[in-house]
Structures are given as C-alpha cells and as structure tokens.
Amino acid sequence: MTALLSLRGARKAYRGDAAPFALEVPAFDLAEGEALAIAGPSGSGKSTLLMMLALAAPPDAAEVFRFAGQDIAAHWRAGRRDALADLRARRIGVVPQTGGLLPYLTVGGNIALPQRIAGRPDPARARALAEELGIGAHWAKRPAELSVGQRQRVAIARALAHRPALVLADEPTASVHPELADAVLALLKRECAAAGAALIVATHDPDRAIRAGYPVLACETHAPGADGVARSVFARAMAAEAA
Numbered sequence: 001m002t003a004l005l006s007l008r009g010a011r012k013a014y015r016g017d018a019a020p021f022a023l024e025v026p027a028f029d030l031a032e033g034e035a036l037a038i039a040g041p042s043g044s045g046k047s048t049l050l051m052m053l054a055l056a057a058p059p060d061a062a063e064v065f066r067f068a069g070q071d072i073a074a075h076w077r078a079g080r081r082d083a084l085a086d087l088r089a090r091r092i093g094v095v096p097q098t099g100g101l102l103p104y105l106t107v108g109g110n111i112a113l114p115q116r117i118a119g120r121p122d123p124a125r126a127r128a129l130a131e132e133l134g135i136g137a138h139w140a141k142r143p144a145e146l147s148v149g150q151r152q153r154v155a156i157a158r159a160l161a162h163r164p165a166l167v168l169a170d171e172p173t174a175s176v177h178p179e180l181a182d183a184v185l186a187l188l189k190r191e192c193a194a195a196g197a198a199l200i201v202a203t204h205d206p207d208r209a210i211r212a213g214y215p216v217l218a219c220e221t222h223a224p225g226a227d228g229v230a231r232s233v234f235a236r237a238m239a240a241e242a243a
C-alpha cells in the first residue's frame, strides 16, 4: 500500500480561557484510494483534524506530515502558504456539511469551479459526474432550485471534478433527511472509489458509517486534566508499521 497521507507526532491546541483543547495525532496513515470515517462526539476535534489534513490550518507541531509525496511539515515551517494552497486546490476535494454551493452559479458552474481554480478545465468530466450522480437534468439550475439531497450530490460531484487524490467530508449528511443519509454516505464512498480518490468522512454517528461500509477510526477523548486541557487522540498507523 502506498501512503497518500502520513502524520507522526502531530498536535494542535486551542488555548481559549473557557475550554482549552488539544488534538493529538501520534500516528495517522491513509493509503491512496482508501476510505475512512473518523468518529467522535461534538467538540472532539474532527473538524480540527480535517482542517489540518486539508492543509488549511497548521499543526502546532508535527514530526512528520506528508501528503501526496510532499513534506507538508516543512512547507508550514517555511511559511510556504502559496505552495500549500496550490496543493490543496489541485489534490484535495471538500464536501462541506451543508453543501457550500455558490448560490449565483448554476449546478454546472459549481461543479466546474474547482477545475477552474486548479487550472484544469474538463467540461466532459464535470458533465459525466453530474450524470453519474443523477443531477444532469438540473445542470443549468441554481442551487436554490434543488432539494437538499440534490444539493449534496452536486457538492459530491464538485469535490471530485478536478480529480483530487483526497476528498474530505465534514458531517456531509448533517443537513440531509435521515432516510437519505445512508444513501449519501454510500454514494460518496462509491464515487470516490470509482475516481480513485481517498476519502475521509467526519461523523458523530459511527453506526451510520459502518452501515455504509466505512472502516471507522474512533477518537479517544480525555476530560481536562490538571492542566485544564481536554485532549482528543486520533491514532492509526498502517498495518505493516503497527505490526
């Protein structure tokens, strides 16, 4: 298995007066094309971990942080935000909780947007994804004219349009009717597999993720200790190394 993503000894803390929090990632590996759900209660650091993996927020410390063959820890240390933004635009797709579609663009325009940002227009792929996800008939509509479930399908197509190596989805079923939520999760997994993209889904509902066929990494949560800091630990090394 080739690792797409590897972290060792990573940490990120928020030191608010009210509720200091620290995310700890002693080891985390994800192989190319692998799907994984990360699960934990509200406030356990799932979004914080996803933001870090999306190269959008720096770790406070990381012995190793590699993604797509690049040394992310070194990029952060050197302040190479443009290199990180470029890597994010080309190699990462995001499915937000509520779709996050731009209301003034059509469905087609929303799906094609990451291709434009990555400098890789591919209208045929955008159109094919829309058809595959059953939203081709809505191509020229605006998001406000779609159902919530349809919007979430557009968001999935948009996340895959620029052929990312990794798709990150933060509670992608939060705004979807419970009856649709299992289907959206399964669809996301199937589409990422078809596109060869690795996938990480954050969820507070591990049973739903298991039903949709995801392996689940549950975080370990620790109540505030003597230092007053609540800690969450996400640990997952590849089998070869863990053995």
Ligand SMILES: Nc1ncnc2c1ncn2[C@@H]1O[C@H](COP(=O)(O)OP(=O)(O)OP(=O)(O)O)[C@@H](O)[C@H]1O
Pocket: 014, 015, 016, 019, 021, 040, 041, 042, 043, 044, 045, 046, 047, 048, 049, 204
């Ligand atoms: N920008 C910030 N500044 C200070 N504290 C923050 C910030 N972002 C998150 N936190 C705190 O970090 C902890 C983890 O938050 P995070 O949003 O990562 O959890 P989560 O598991 O995604 O929660 P939810 O399921 O409710 O979205 C929480 O205690 C939160 O209050």
